[in-house]
Amino acid sequence: MTRYQASTPASALLSGALLVAGLAVCATSAQAEDEPPFITLASTTSTQNSGLFDAIIPSFTEDSGIDVRVVAVGTGQAFEIARRGDADSLLVHDTAGEEAFVADGYATERADVMYNDFVLIGPAEDPAGIRDADSAAEALNLIADNASPFASRGDDSGTNRAELRLWESAGVEPGGDWYRELGSGMGATLNTAAGMGAYVMSDRATWVAFDNRQDLELLFEGDEVLFNQYGSLKLSPERHPELKHDLADQWHDWLLSEAGQQAIGDFEVKGQQLFFPNADGE
Amino acid sequence: MTDSAFLTALELVIGLDADLLDIVGLSLKISLTAVAIAALLAFPLGAALALFRFPGRAPLIVTLNALMGLPPVVAGLAVYLLLSRAGPLGSLGLLFTPTAMVVAQVILVLPILAALTRQKVEELHGEYAEQLASIGVSRRRRIPTLLWDARLSLITVVLAGFGRASAEVGAVMIVGGNIDGVTRVMTTAIVLETSKGNLPLALGLGIVLLTLVGVINALAHLLGEATRRQLG
Amino acid sequence: MTHLTLSVPATTPRLNFDRVSYASRGQTLLGPLSLNLEGHRRTLIMGPNGAGKSLLMRLAHGLLQPTSGRLVWEGAAPRQAMVFQRPVLLRRSALANLEYALAVQRVPRRQRRERAREALARFGLEALARRPARVLSGGEQQRLALARAWLLSPEVLFLDEPTSALDPAAIRAVEAAIGDFHRQGVRIVMTSHDLHQARRLADEVILLHHGRLVEQSPAATFFDAPVTAEGHAFVHGELLD
Numbered sequence A: 001m002t003r004y005q006a007s008t009p010a011s012a013l014l015s016g017a018l019l020v021a022g023l024a025v026c027a028t029s030a031q032a033e034d035e036p037p038f039i040t041l042a043s044t045t046s047t048q049n050s051g052l053f054d055a056i057i058p059s060f061t062e063d064s065g066i067d068v069r070v071v072a073v074g075t076g077q078a079f080e081i082a083r084r085g086d087a088d089s090l091l092v093h094d095t096a097g098e099e100a101f102v103a104d105g106y107a108t109e110r111a112d113v114m115y116n117d118f119v120l121i122g123p124a125e126d127p128a129g130i131r132d133a134d135s136a137a138e139a140l141n142l143i144a145d146n147a148s149p150f151a152s153r154g155d156d157s158g159t160n161r162a163e164l165r166l167w168e169s170a171g172v173e174p175g176g177d178w179y180r181e182l183g184s185g186m187g188a189t190l191n192t193a194a195g196m197g198a199y200v201m202s203d204r205a206t207w208v209a210f211d212n213r214q215d216l217e218l219l220f221e222g223d224e225v226l227f228n229q230y231g232s233l234k235l236s237p238e239r240h241p242e243l244k245h246d247l248a249d250q251w252h253d254w255l256l257s258e259a260g261q262q263a264i265g266d267f268e269v270k271g272q273q274l275f276f277p278n279a280d281g282e
Numbered sequence B: 001m002t003d004s005a006f007l008t009a010l011e012l013v014i015g016l017d018a019d020l021l022d023i024v025g026l027s028l029k030i031s032l033t034a035v036a037i038a039a040l041l042a043f044p045l046g047a048a049l050a051l052f053r054f055p056g057r058a059p060l061i062v063t064l065n066a067l068m069g070l071p072p073v074v075a076g077l078a079v080y081l082l083l084s085r086a087g088p089l090g091s092l093g094l095l096f097t098p099t100a101m102v103v104a105q106v107i108l109v110l111p112i113l114a115a116l117t118r119q120k121v122e123e124l125h126g127e128y129a130e131q132l133a134s135i136g137v138s139r140r141r142r143i144p145t146l147l148w149d150a151r152l153s154l155i156t157v158v159l160a161g162f163g164r165a166s167a168e169v170g171a172v173m174i175v176g177g178n179i180d181g182v183t184r185v186m187t188t189a190i191v192l193e194t195s196k197g198n199l200p201l202a203l204g205l206g207i208v209l210l211t212l213v214g215v216i217n218a219l220a221h222l223l224g225e226a227t228r229r230q231l232g
Numbered sequence C: 001m002t003h004l005t006l007s008v009p010a011t012t013p014r015l016n017f018d019r020v021s022y023a024s025r026g027q028t029l030l031g032p033l034s035l036n037l038e039g040h041r042r043t044l045i046m047g048p049n050g051a052g053k054s055l056l057m058r059l060a061h062g063l064l065q066p067t068s069g070r071l072v073w074e075g076a077a078p079r080q081a082m083v084f085q086r087p088v089l090l091r092r093s094a095l096a097n098l099e100y101a102l103a104v105q106r107v108p109r110r111q112r113r114e115r116a117r118e119a120l121a122r123f124g125l126e127a128l129a130r131r132p133a134r135v136l137s138g139g140e141q142q143r144l145a146l147a148r149a150w151l152l153s154p155e156v157l158f159l160d161e162p163t164s165a166l167d168p169a170a171i172r173a174v175e176a177a178i179g180d181f182h183r184q185g186v187r188i189v190m191t192s193h194d195l196h197q198a199r200r201l202a203d204e205v206i207l208l209h210h211g212r213l214v215e216q217s218p219a220a221t222f223f224d225a226p227v228t229a230e231g232h233a234f235v236h237g238e239l240l241d
Helices: A003-007 A009-033 A045-050 A052-063 A076-082 A095-103 A136-146 A158-170 A186-196 A203-211 A245-256 A258-266 B004-013 B019-049 B059-066 B072-083 B099-137 B139-149 B151-167 B170-176 B188-197 B197-232 C053-063 C093-103 C110-121 C137-151 C170-185 C195-201 C217-226 C229-235
Strands: A038-044 A067-073 A089-092 A107-123 A150-152 A179-182 A200-202 A216-220 A227-235 C014-026 C027-037 C042-046 C068-074 C080-083 C155-158 C187-191 C204-209 C212-218
Touching: A003 A179, A038 A045, A038 A076, A038 A150, A038 A245, A038 A258, A045 A067, A045 A136, A045 A203, A045 B170, A045 B188, A045 C027, A052 A258, A067 A076, A076 A089, A076 A095, A076 A158, A076 C093, A076 C217, A089 A095, A089 C093, A095 A107, A095 A158, A095 A227, A107 A136, A107 A158, A107 A179, A107 A203, A107 A245, A107 A258, A150 C027, A158 A227, A158 B072, A158 C068, A158 C195, A186 A200, A186 A203, A186 A216, A186 B188, A227 A245, A245 A258, A245 B139, B004 B197, B019 B059, B019 B099, B019 B188, B019 B197, B059 B099, B072 B099, B072 B170, B099 B151, B099 B170, B099 C080, B139 B151, B151 B197, B170 B188, B170 C217, C027 C053, C027 C068, C027 C093, C027 C212, C042 C053, C042 C195, C053 C080, C053 C155, C053 C187, C053 C204, C093 C110, C093 C217, C110 C137, C137 C170, C155 C170, C170 C187, C170 C195, C170 C229, C195 C217, C204 C217, C204 C229, C212 C217, C212 C229
Parallel strands: A038 A067, A038 A089, A150 A179, A150 A200, C042 C187, C042 C204, C080 C155, C155 C187
Antiparallel strands: A089 A227, A107 A200, A107 A216, A107 A227, C014 C027, C014 C068, C204 C212
16 A cells, blocks of 8 residues: 555545554553552442542551552452452451361462441332341341342352342242342442332442442341451462562451551541441451 | 432532543553454454355354353353463463453454454455456455445444443453542443442543543544545 | 556456356356357446346356356456446545545555556546546546555456446446457446447447347447347347346
């Protein structure tokens, strides 16, 4: 092809697009060279959606010079990412699963970091009458007996696992038309529950930060079985020697340190503390 | 709520919010890079499919056409498994980087570009075939000739690819991880804001995305028209 | 051979059709027919629509392969070019169209511009060099197609109804160009349905009807005393059935 043909606008556009793309690639690679050190943290949507990480990571980065890149997914997927060696660190909320993860040799150590609690949410008119229930088990039984719609995460997340354990201890096998497994994250499940006027179990942090409540209200809280513990795991250098274990350990230790615990306790949404540090095992 | 979404979109744009600019910039960078790479591969491939007859050509075309409907999340999953530390290309450490997102989008866009390029080049070749044969142009030599002469239609083809790349969320979510400031693009930001229940902001971002794609399409259209008038 | 003028070959190429037929989808569209194209002549292929004029030309030029029978060039096949009824020009400038034809022939890059400009000048198109070929008028486009054919240095030039869509001035220019080719030693094979044009240009006429060869005669014979009844009817403007 001869040169002067390139004078048409179309070809100018094509070559322009290629040029932009080329520059973009260069810019991306140039960026990569002077990047500060970082770790990839696999964590849960509840911590991400509440804004906790936006609040605490900057102080860690300031102390350590290490950036933390958060991939927020369900706890089940977070375990899978860590198992495959795609994250340097793991912060989730499924104590039983976390202990099994250590036992299986994927992590060397787990530690309590903080807790919050689960709450039962439902339509303001509360057709199943769980507002006055004495326990979480009673509340779930009322929902099941009334066959009121219940929206379950259904995504093998920490919240989903906790919810299934609650049904089991309440002696109910959830199923039928009223029990809807959405296979979605916490926020998406809340959106759906709001749309169909369903009951739903949420972690308090996501609920407090959630803006699309429509007719939903917090109906039941306070039973100690609704306690929601978050743990941080040090991943195994033997399984995945290529990970940034040094940096990840600094993050793990910082979370448990006074500074980290302070930052978690200071985090508030709408004037409400959402996570309660308990690294010292209080 | 729709009103507040428009207001939010307007505020985002007028305020030139720094985070928004980063997200928009990254979205454009990733999708334009992916489309450019896919075009470099798909143009010759599509043209070759239009010009050469060989065994397996028909199944290949059917496969390409079918892949135009490849669900983004499947492409994302495939790239995830490929780039994961436990996968064959794990040692490159590309998962959860913009590069991984480009790779996933190339896979999504390549079949569209190749299938449409084949169609456009085949149409044009119907018109040119006798003349080119008469001058003695080999099949191979016809590839650049037809690609160049089909350049106006190929702009539309590239736009179709860009539309798919910039609109998809399934693939970039899985392979990028929606990391704030690193791999967060327009679509994954919209998913995140939706899951926070911040629907006006989510919709506002959606309006910004739509406007952006609209502006790019309009520019391409105007340039195409100008060229069409000039070339007749 | 120089590129400015075409030398008259020592022997004019001769193309032999030996019981050639062409069928598509089981229907015979042309032939079987046997004839020779020979001599340094201007042959006009004539006949009503659907007689098979274009098919005969495409077979001769090698764009189509016969379904049965043989086409043989005696000696080496000559350099050929073809000008179509509706010229197919690339979506580039007039000059670029010509340079492209030269590039395909592997003419060195630095010679292409000059030779393309010479060809434009020869066909009166030098002022239109930078214009996109597709926006030229019908007559200009056809002259550009002739200029392109010129650059291929053909020994035989095929033209398929080259003037059927043109106005009188453009027809005159194209016919002048055809004469120019012929004077430079190029064998002309051309289809036309225009008797007046045939009288102006033909040395020899081939009359086809329903895909069959009706008559092949020197022009003087054909127009004054056609050998066949169909030829007689055709020359007198009657409808053939």
